[in-house]
Amino acid sequence: MKFNKVLDDVKIYEAGKPIELVVREYGVDPKDIIKLASNENPYGTSPKVIKRIQEISQNMYMYPDDSMFQLKESLANKYNVESSNIIIGSGSDQILEFAIHAKCNKNSKILMAKTTFAMYEIYGKQTGATIIKTEDAQHNLEQFSKLYKEHNPEMVFLCLPNNPLGECLDTKDVYEFLKEIDSETLVIIDGAYSEYAKYKDENKKIIVDDLISKFPNVLYLGTFSKAYALGGMRVGYGIGKKDIIQNLYKLRPPFNITTLSLAAAIEALNDEEFVKECIAKNFEEMKRYEDYAEQKGFEYIPSYTNFITIKFDDKYISSEVAQNLLQRGIIVRDLTSYSMNAIRITIGKKEQNTKVFKQLDEVLDILK
Amino acid sequence: MKFNKVLDDVKIYEAGKPIELVVREYGVDPKDIIKLASNENPYGTSPKVIKRIQEISQNMYMYPDDSMFQLKESLANKYNVESSNIIIGSGSDQILEFAIHAKCNKNSKILMAKTTFAMYEIYGKQTGATIIKTEDAQHNLEQFSKLYKEHNPEMVFLCLPNNPLGECLDTKDVYEFLKEIDSETLVIIDGAYSEYAKYKDENKKIIVDDLISKFPNVLYLGTFSKAYALGGMRVGYGIGKKDIIQNLYKLRPPFNITTLSLAAAIEALNDEEFVKECIAKNFEEMKRYEDYAEQKGFEYIPSYTNFITIKFDDKYISSEVAQNLLQRGIIVRDLTSYSMNAIRITIGKKEQNTKVFKQLDEVLDILK
Numbered sequence A, B: 001m002k003f004n005k006v007l008d009d010v011k012i013y014e015a016g017k018p019i020e021l022v023v024r025e026y027g028v029d030p031k032d033i034i035k036l037a038s039n040e041n042p043y044g045t046s047p048k049v050i051k052r053i054q055e056i057s058q059n060m061y062m063y064p065d066d067s068m069f070q071l072k073e074s075l076a077n078k079y080n081v082e083s084s085n086i087i088i089g090s091g092s093d094q095i096l097e098f099a100i101h102a103k104c105n106k107n108s109k110i111l112m113a114k115t116t117f118a119m120y121e122i123y124g125k126q127t128g129a130t131i132i133k134t135e136d137a138q139h140n141l142e143q144f145s146k147l148y149k150e151h152n153p154e155m156v157f158l159c160l161p162n163n164p165l166g167e168c169l170d171t172k173d174v175y176e177f178l179k180e181i182d183s184e185t186l187v188i189i190d191g192a193y194s195e196y197a198k199y200k201d202e203n204k205k206i207i208v209d210d211l212i213s214k215f216p217n218v219l220y221l222g223t224f225s226k227a228y229a230l231g232g233m234r235v236g237y238g239i240g241k242k243d244i245i246q247n248l249y250k251l252r253p254p255f256n257i258t259t260l261s262l263a264a265a266i267e268a269l270n271d272e273e274f275v276k277e278c279i280a281k282n283f284e285e286m287k288r289y290e291d292y293a294e295q296k297g298f299e300y301i302p303s304y305t306n307f308i309t310i311k312f313d314d315k316y317i318s319s320e321v322a323q324n325l326l327q328r329g330i331i332v333r334d335l336t337s338y339s340m341n342a343i344r345i346t347i348g349k350k351e352q353n354t355k356v357f358k359q360l361d362e363v364l365d366i367l368k
Helices: A005-009 A019-026 A047-061 A069-079 A092-103 A118-126 A141-151 A171-179 A194-200 A208-214 A242-249 A259-268 A272-296 A318-327 A350-367 B005-009 B019-026 B047-061 B069-079 B092-103 B118-126 B141-151 B171-179 B194-200 B208-214 B242-249 B259-268 B272-296 B318-327 B350-367
Strands: A086-089 A109-112 A130-133 A155-159 A186-190 A218-223 A236-239 A299-301 A307-311 A342-346 B086-089 B109-112 B130-133 B155-159 B186-190 B218-223 B236-239 B299-301 B307-311 B342-346
Touching: A005 A118, A019 A318, A019 B069, A047 A259, A047 B047, A069 A086, A069 A236, A069 A259, A069 B019, A086 A092, A086 A242, A092 A118, A092 A155, A092 A186, A092 A218, A092 A236, A092 A242, A109 A118, A109 A141, A118 A130, A118 A155, A141 A155, A141 A171, A194 A272, A208 A218, A236 A242, A272 A299, A272 A307, A272 A350, A318 A342, A318 A350, B005 B118, B019 B318, B047 B259, B069 B086, B069 B236, B069 B259, B086 B092, B086 B242, B092 B118, B092 B155, B092 B186, B092 B218, B092 B236, B092 B242, B109 B118, B109 B141, B118 B130, B118 B155, B141 B155, B141 B171, B194 B272, B208 B218, B236 B242, B272 B299, B272 B307, B272 B350, B318 B342, B318 B350
Parallel strands: A109 A130, A109 A155, A155 A186, A186 A218, B109 B130, B109 B155, B155 B186, B186 B218
Antiparallel strands: A086 A236, A218 A236, A299 A307, A307 A342, B086 B236, B218 B236, B299 B307, B307 B342
16 A cells, blocks of 8 residues: 655664563573663652552543643743743654644654764655754764855754763753744754753753743753653653744644643652662763773763763674663663664663673673 | 655544543542543453563563564464564554555545544655545445546555444455455555454354455555554554565664563463453443434444444433533543544443443433
């Protein structure tokens, strides 16, 4: 059967390997598996949120409040905006989908960094849009500016900090760049890991109400999947001017998050203390990865997130390292598909990281 | 900011009013609210499923197994098909979205009954496709055939049984109709309420493996939202030939259902006994609604689902009846937006229905 031609060019996203797959394919005991491939919060969900979900689990038969009144109110308070500036998605991923499908078609152009979140390109290609990438893997605003002037794209993506590399632009530089952008160009600022970035460095902090009032063509994205430890519950949000939000609403399916997800997100916002503790531990543990890489002579990208990207240059082949770790029950992300000889490792808990270093020592020894 | 022109013509779906809204707007105690507006299973989720979710609620921080291996295996066994014939969606709603966006564009035509599930038209208009509807509100295959020959649409929708009206075509008539359809036309058979229909009448039963092997251009949809009592968890599925499924996969976002939803759906398939009991009670209680309507002299549509549509003709105005019930904490669906002077009521539990009849008596008395 024939389908729309644009689909011919669409790739399917390759998710981090789940624990279930490693159990099935390598017969590793689930208890021994360390999954550091999808940037989940390794400290788990807040106990308060778990308690809340257990209390209301009998409500699974009921659709959620599709207005998402309470969650939008809470987010509006947190960000000092109106509820009408907010749209909730099944992960911020779904807001990307709404925005790209609302704005782009086969005549559109989309500008992004060479190596950034894969779904920007995948959703873009679903509309038939042309993808324009900077030469540098990491965000380089000079290259963004040059390409912006050259191509006049309908959309620009800034991933701050950037997944899967971990770098982050300074907010003042982002503001300077945004001044150059036409008001008809929709700029997405993807803040999926922003809680980590602003903890590490005040210069990376974005004040969302200031951002969208100064730049009415910007849509800011946030998520509960990372620092808020609800990756499995699929809740994210977009914040922007009402006219943008209203247009995205036209593509929002009803009941796009679950009844339990809605309750979990609301409760997660009541436990900011938990989030702060997780982030503090994250950077303590990240230091150990940096030390490890330096000791082995590997280059790494200083990271403003909960993961670190380690490059192997000519010393090892990243796919072999990842595969050998996988057989030992340690799941990391090989970046070969991003044309990099590197692996991305989520910063785990202390005891997990200790095991990773031990296993990595052994694997590197075998592959030497 | 300008967005794609097709959005100008897209309406936003009006969901059944949530309990939270009635609490907020009318100050009714949540305990006194009876929500019979969204065709949820009023008997609640299976206790086995609730237990399972409570056990694994600490996994909310982790993304689900994006291959959905185990759920697809279970569904493949249930329907006697291969896992590769199945795609999982955030409700069968999302499969509709994939199918329409994969198949249609502004040059496409989509054929459906005049009064059927609103999302067919909404997703259709998102692609710019032209919507063609039968003259009759209920499914009329003669009209479908005539319009099919006249317009040669890219997609045809059959909602079996039909939401929001409740009627259901016989399977043998559907098969005869499908023989007339070109293999390049994608036919969606939406079986969201099929469990109810086949319980009431064997002639409505669709054997899915037979259907898709005889008609490779058919995509069958099922859901966990209705008989399986997981409306709030957003899990549905499409079953069809591999080439259709593979194309829909190109539009599937990663992690499109939650970690808890995946586990809930798997467990729900292990408790078919619960589903059967709910359906049996549904039709016992539906008899009371039929009796009530007859006693009041209201016409109703014989229903193969878990809801009943009652028409008021000139006797009452449906929006007034619905509004008066709402103020008393009883939420039903007014069908004015479907150009009908009728209300759709989900068949509740015995004690709920008794209260509905009592309150409806009072409301009708006031509005007389």
